[in-house]
Amino acid sequence: MNSVNLTINGKQVTVPAGSTILDAARQLNINIPTLCYCDKLGCGISNKPASCRICVVEVERRRNLAPACATPVMEGMVVHTNSQRALNARRTVLELMLSDHPQQCLTCAKSQDCELRMLAAEFGIQEIAFNGAKNRFPVDDSSEAIMRDLSKCIMCRRCETVCNNVQTVGALIGNGRGFSAKVGTASMIPLADTNCTFCGQCVNVCPVGAITGISYVKKVWAAINNPAKTVIVQTAPAVRVAVGQEFGFDAGAPVTGKLVAGLRALGFDKVFDTNFSADLTIMEEGTEIVERVKSGKNLPILTSCCPGWINFIEHNYPDLLHIPSSCKSPQQMFGAIAKSYYAEKIGVKPEDLIVVSIMPCQAKKYEAARPEFAPNGVRDVDYVVTTRELCKMFREAGVNLANMEDDKFDSPLGESSGAADIFGVTGGVLEAACRSVYFMLNGKNLAGDAINFRAVRGLDGIKEAKVEIAPGTTISVAVCSGLGNARKVLDMVRQDPNRFQAIEIMACPGGCINGGGQPFLHGDTALLEKRMKGLYTEDESKTLRLSHENEDIKKLYAEYLGAPGSEKAHHLLHTKYHEK
Numbered sequence: 126m127n128s129v130n131l132t133i134n135g136k137q138v139t140v141p142a143g144s145t146i147l148d149a150a151r152q153l154n155i156n157i158p159t160l161c162y163c164d165k166l167g168c169g170i171s172n173k174p175a176s177c178r179i180c181v182v183e184v185e186r187r188r189n190l191a192p193a194c195a196t197p198v199m200e201g202m203v204v205h206t207n208s209q210r211a212l213n214a215r216r217t218v219l220e221l222m223l224s225d226h227p228q229q230c231l232t233c234a235k236s237q238d239c240e241l242r243m244l245a246a247e248f249g250i251q252e253i254a255f256n257g258a259k260n261r262f263p264v265d266d267s268s269e270a271i272m273r274d275l276s277k278c279i280m281c282r283r284c285e286t287v288c289n290n291v292q293t294v295g296a297l298i299g300n301g302r303g304f305s306a307k308v309g310t311a312s313m314i315p316l317a318d319t320n321c322t323f324c325g326q327c328v329n330v331c332p333v334g335a336i337t338g339i340s341y342v343k344k345v346w347a348a349i350n351n352p353a354k355t356v357i358v359q360t361a362p363a364v365r366v367a368v369g370q371e372f373g374f375d376a377g378a379p380v381t382g383k384l385v386a387g388l389r390a391l392g393f394d395k396v397f398d399t400n401f402s403a404d405l406t407i408m409e410e411g412t413e414i415v416e417r418v419k420s421g422k423n424l425p426i427l428t429s430c431c432p433g434w435i436n437f438i439e440h441n442y443p444d445l446l447h448i449p450s451s452c453k454s455p456q457q458m459f460g461a462i463a464k465s466y467y468a469e470k471i472g473v474k475p476e477d478l479i480v481v482s483i484m485p486c487q488a489k490k491y492e493a494a495r496p497e498f499a500p501n502g503v504r505d506v507d508y509v510v511t512t513r514e515l516c517k518m519f520r521e522a523g524v525n526l527a528n529m530e531d532d533k534f535d536s537p538l539g540e541s542s543g544a545a546d547i548f549g550v551t552g553g554v555l556e557a558a559c560r561s562v563y564f565m566l567n568g569k570n571l572a573g574d575a576i577n578f579r580a581v582r583g584l585d586g587i588k589e590a591k592v593e594i595a596p597g598t599t600i601s602v603a604v605c606s607g608l609g610n611a612r613k614v615l616d617m618v619r620q621d622p623n624r625f626q627a628i629e630i631m632a633c634p635g636g637c638i639n640g641g642g643q644p645f646l647h648g649d650t651a652l653l654e655k656r657m658k659g660l661y662t663e664d665e666s667k668t669l670r671l672s673h674e675n676e677d678i679k680k681l682y683a684e685y686l687g688a689p690g691s692e693k694a695h696h697l698l699h700t701k702y703h704e705k
Contacts (some may be wrong), residue, residue, distance in 0.1 A: 325641015377655025382531025433632030460505030513641025
């Protein structure tokens with residue numbers, strides 16, 4: 126049987142065999158509340174452990190209530206989603222959850238986005254119906270990126286599913302039984318002592334405040350208001366197509382000029398663009414690609430812009446650590462140049478120059494704290510603020526981007542190409558590199574539409590293509606996003622080291638537009654398409670679309686670095702990765 130006929134609340138519906146009651150109800154636009162269920166984890170993977178029982182419904186001729194998210198439909202089934210029995214059961218389940226939940230809604234980082242709080246409001250619950258024992262756990266803030274408060278865990282297991290089945294990291298598992306059961310690390314050790322990559326996808330899918338990012342907003346405010354410090358800010362490409370949705374702009378709309386104006390209104394001394402150092406990354410990484418392709422050594426070269434992915438290879442593929450590019454990420458390149466070249470230009474000591482990053486990513490917080498990025502004890506990047514946290518800073522300061530006049534980035538670390546804009550989407554780094562690699566090998570630019578490497582575009586988890594880098598010369602490349610897909614591609618490399626010559630990997634499905642610090646999707650994955658389109662629009666709207674034609678990048682090399690791949694460039698802009 127390919128289809129099943131059933132009745133829900135007196136309405137007949139036909140759905141494909143294998144569908145659940147929840148699927149059928151949604152086809153009829155009948156709302157059944159859910160909490161543990163989530164069908165937007167990425168890579169086509171859903172979470173439906175039927176553990177919360179918020180979605181229970183009454184099925185005629187069945188003794189027990191059935192969880193709609195996990196109960197398959199049957200021919201002739203008659204379902205009542207809003208019977209008094211079902212409604213009473215949902216309310217009781219919700220009240221029991223709330224009885225074991227900390228009443229910290231006013232100060233919880235997830236307060237405005239908490240699905241448990243929203244359900245309580247929908248059910249009209251205004252008091253705690255049950256009093257008794259409560260689970261309390263110490264807060265784990267051992268990492269520089271992610272905080273875990275298991276006292277708030279409702280055992281929905283979304284984080285466990287995304288960590289194990291989507292990202293294939295396996296840092297989170299269920300612990301304990303019964304009342305004390307929670308999702309945590311193996312043996313409940315601190316997160317910093319696990320193989321966590323700090324990608325932040327667990328933060329994105331947690332329905333409550335059990336997993337959040339560690340915030341440095343208070344320290345940023347303190348720095349801004351310290352007259353002894355010069356505080357500059359850089360903002361990543363993916364931020365400009367996500368921050369606007371929090372202020373009434375169409376999803377994916379680039380609001381670059383208003384973002385600059387907003388950052389200036391917060392009090393930063395200078396507002397710069399991570400896109401500048403993305404162009405710088407292309408100069409260094411492009412040079413590295415050319416050298417390796419010509420020599421045939423240490424191939425395939427793997428991009429190194431994403432710290433979550435770098436954490437992943439350090440933990441899981443130490444035998445391949447000789448093939449990632451030695452380039453630092455654009456965030457860290459910016460910090461290194463700011464604390465050297467720029468600090469010298471303005472006559473400020475590196476320790477008195479505070480570099481703040483606005484990033485779509487939780488792993489960037491961990492990356493900024495890596496000891497190799499703190500020469501002489503002075504960090505290249507002092508604080509990382511996510512897109513979500515920036516929105517809260519704007520609101521705290523009474524800054525509404527919708528009311529801001531467009532402004533421009535400061536110079537000299539604010540000029541960038543369209544190639545840098547597309548760093549924020551999967552495939553963008555490789556496309557940007559190919560544009561400049563072609564010039565490095567041929568002494569001329571790609572003409573017309575050839576500048577657009579459409580074969581590496583799109584949100585597919587793994588993309589393979591042949592790319593022409595010189596007339597008659599092509600290389601095999603791969604692009605993947607999501608660490609589960611990264612594992613598949615790296616296994617291909619182990620099996621056949623000659624299959625590819627260049628590979629781009631991003632930890633988050635879709636790339637930075639879906640980073641662990643971006644505004645929540647709330648299940649609307651169409652937002653990723655819109656953010657992706659916004660970045661390509663930014664690229665195509667610019668006259669300058671090639672990293673090697675950035676005049677401020679040329680000036681940086683002429684005045685300070687010498688040439689791409691020079692000794693000084695290697696000292697400031699390159700690094701090494703280590704087995705963990």
